[in-house]
Amino acid sequence: MSLWTSRDFVGGGALIGLGLFVSAYSYQTMPLGTISRMGPGLMPFSLGWLLTGFGAIIAAGSIANRVQIEKFEWRNFLCVVGAIIVFSLVARPLGMAPAVACVLVLASLAELKMTKVQFLALLVALPTLCYLAFSVGLGVPLPLFKWPF
Amino acid sequence: MSFADNIALGLSVAFSGTNLLYCFIGVFLGTLFGVIPGIGALSAMSLLFPLTFYLEPTTALIMLAGIWYGTAYGGSTAAILLNLPGSASSAATTFDGYPMSRQGRGGIALMMVTIGSFVGGSVGIILMTVFSPAIAKFALSFQSPEYFAIIVLGLIACSAITEGSATKSFSMIILGLLIGTVGLDMYTAVPRFTFGIVHLDDGFALTALAMGLFGVSEILYSIGRVDIKAVDKSAAKWSAMRPTREDWRRSWGPMFRGSWIGSFFGAMPGTGPSIAAFVSYAVEKRISRHPEQFGKGAIEGVVAPETANNAADQTSFIPTMALGVPGSASMALMLGVLMMHGIMPGPQLITEQPGMFWGLVMSFWIGNVLLVILNLPMIGLWVRMLLVPYHILYPIVLIFICIGMFTVNNNVFDLWIVAGFGILGYVMKLTDFPAPPLLVGFVLGPLLEEHFRRSMLLARGNPEIFINRPISATIMVCSLLLFVWSVYASVRHSRKSRMSQQEAALEQG
Structure with missing residues (x-):
């Protein structure tokens, strides 16, 4: 080796x-x-x-004593890190729901195992849950939707 | 104030409505995050850290502490039923816990683990109640050289007592210390490694570091690797949980020894529940009359590490509360809560804030009782959580990391730091470098430097100050012995592994 x-x-x-x-x-x-x-x-x-x-x-x-290095998974890297970066860019101008949706879409691209029903359910449930927990519950100044134009 | 007065004060604080509620929320979320593989105590605490801005400091501590020791209870469930450690401190539980559930004895393992956890937790709480005030009183005379010595001992202990290579742990401690220097220098305000970025003037946020190193990197590493296997749902039934007389007989010893081993490693800065669990597993295997059963479903191998990690969870509060020296990153978050509310951690804390300290200690009892209830009658709920496949779980976790981090300071820069440390943590996983020592180095680094510089000022640059003072000299000698021992152990270990490799090569050749 x-x-x-x-x-x-x-x-x-x-x-x-x-x-x-x-x-x-x-x-x-x-x-x-x-x-x-x-x-x-x-x-x-x-x-x-x-x-x-x-x-x-x-x-x-x-x-x-040589041990083979483990493989760097580029796809996981791009999807997960990309999701965080996109969230950071989208959250402030567009609001929480679009940002959450972006993370969901990008992250699930890393492993295409989710069914359509599961995906749609999460797409609806997660922004709602986050909105209730963080914006309503904790008073975080991040609205559900924002229209920048 | 007498001892009884303190206990009474603590009980009155812990039993107030708000504190009870947040204690429950803490242990509930702790169990939940403990069950889910990939989110450990630290990520869970970092995620909920923003919530503590809105709470009284005592309530905030009670809740975060509940998460901290709650994950140890939850972590064992995933370890036993899925062969996946729900949190790092449960990794040793998988060795015998999963074989037990393969043999249809998963229910018994869950039962004994919960009892062991409660026993270990109780011993830890009693030790904390007795020793913290005494240590704090003793520590009032400590000056910078003593603190420096304690921190050095913590750093060496953290890397010397580890499952992997000690050299790699030492190098990660140093990297952590270096990451801790980022920001404006505390005496001269000279920027260090900020590269002109204003956001870095205060250094990296502990929460961002923790979420990146543990949360994001775990996701990066686990996608495509973790496959949820079949879970033995019948293990969660009451009827499957009744241990035999033989099980009881074999569990008392491990519980007793695990409690003491766990308490010791918990109280020592730099080591913690994970190390306690591994050490007590190794001890049980060594003294057992039938070591060949270990790894094949020996009940001792399940009870010992889980007892030890719960004892360690409790006693890790001793250096944190009595000295103001956080022994781990989670404990640093605890101190972060205090400092955010303008309370200075240190040996004077227990006398100045008796309500907070004793309320916290008494809440541990409440929390542990709640955890037994959550983990025995309600075990079915957590087993159902285990059935959620990872490809649904990880996007949800990632979303919580993003929003959680965004809410800490309401700025996007922290998110990039999370991403950065996620990449670092991923690369470290691929190259087999341990992440916990890095975090311990990061947490203790600023304290280490402060006390070293102050000692040097005090002694006008003469390093003999560390050996001229009896307390710091004693601690320094301990550190030195530990360091020598770890070098010796790692040399012996690598020689042994090389010999066994050669033997294997010979046999094949």
Whole structure:
């Protein structure tokens, strides 16, 4: 098996990169101070090095003991993350019901197992429930529908 | 005030109408979210956190606490009937709980687990009642070096006592500490890792982090993987729940030991119910006269972890309330409620807010009794919840995450953070990095830095301050021993696993 698809090599490598970036960035943008009068940069600077060290240990361990990395499911990723982003863009201008509907549609695209009846039932029930629980119950300033034009 | 006065005060607070109602709501929702796989205590508490803006602080604490220990009761139901841990702390219960239900003994498992949970919870509450005030009194003399030492011990304990690789847990603690530094520096107001984004000046919201790391990433990982299998509905009938005399005889020991193991790990910052459950499972397996039955439906393996995680749920309030040091992310949410209402957590809390502290403790009794009622006569309701297929469940959960997060600060930026941490959590799952240590690091990081910087100011940069003071020195030595032990254990473990791999290769070759 190739080292490049080994789980711990990828993970450890990512930590090394992140650690080095953090140390460099905190060295450049924050005063480190002295040990008796620590500046804001000292803790992130040292933690960055620690992270690099641990990343190196983890990556080194993967050379002898290789485990295949699990597959990144792009479809799940696009649907779920997309649903959250769309909700964040739709909720304020259009109101709660359209935003909830968008999440429902996008999220269910990840796994097309829902029947039409189930889908329609959720489409009606969820916005109603959310409206009652959050807008009426908690007084969250998010109307059911809003017409932006 | 005498001990009896405190108890009386607590009872009067806990039995007030509003508090009773919210205690019930808390344990009800806790059981519900505990039953549903994919939403643990933390996501449930983060989801309902916005609700607490509208409540009295005591009521808010009682409700959130109810969710916290309620999920442990609910989590075992899914673990036993479905082989899916409803919450992380029930993962150890699946080992023997599911085999038991395959053998038609699921009802008995549910019964014994509920009894064990109640026993564990009770021991935890009694310990909390006795020890919290004493510890708080003792801690009044603590200064920054002592607090720093306690936090270090918590961080090391969190990563040393883990099921997976200790190196990976340590690295996630450090990542958590780093994520905790994001925002304006508390002394100099220099921005750290904000990249010019004003929303990040106050750092990441704990709720956003928790919902992303645990809620969203769990959904990303579970879609297409979780298939609801057939559930043995007859397990929920009264007649199927009667344990035999043999079951009782074998359960007393695990309940007794589980209570103490759970109480210990609950009270130690950084460790909590999940670790308590795994440790007590391992202990039972080791001391059992028939270890070969474990994993095949041994009742000890079901009772021990569930007793332990409930005991730990209760005692985790000890460092939180008595010291103001949250041992886990859920406890940090509790302290968040206090701070939102302008109450400073710390050792003075119990004497300054006796009504709140004792009311909370007494509400635990009410909550645990309610949970026994919810989980035995009403078990059928939760079994029906288990039958809802995942492809219907996850869009609903996602919608609640979106709206819940939106309502915390009424801004959309938090949602992007949720999405971001969801991706991070997903990648961490794929590369087998544990998420709980990251969250513990995030929670304790700012406290750690504050107390370290203050100690260094106090000692003019001389690190000997941590070993010159007896209390902090003792705690530091404990941390060091724990660290050395965990390095030794992980080296031995990896050598053992490599040897067994080679043996397997030899046999095949």
